[in-house]
Amino acid sequence: MNWNKFVWTVIGIILAVTLVLEFTYLAGYDSHWWNKIPAFYAIYGFLCCIAIIYFAKFLSKNIVKRDIHYYD
Incomplete structure (x- = not known):
């Protein structure tokens, strides 16, 4: 696997996880x-x-x- 493609895949996974956590776990955090x-x-x-x-x-x-x- 190409190193550049691997890095972008990891960044995409981290982005997806943080978005899911933002809208589920921290949704009522005011x-x-x-x-x-x-x-x-x-x-x-x-x-x-x-x-x-x-x-x-x-x-x-x-x-x-x-x-x-x-x-x-």
Whole structure:
């Protein structure tokens, strides 16, 4: 079996198992107010990714400045 095909098969199985667990085992799990908001974790993840990108840009421009001949 091709290694790439094996990896994608394992990822697909893990995805299927987590989806089944999400909709069966954790279906009634509303212990926090944000669990009632549809797609909260998708929006939260997207906003955190945007924040990480802008924070990395800030770090690279303001804190981790290197001279153009730093590695010479």
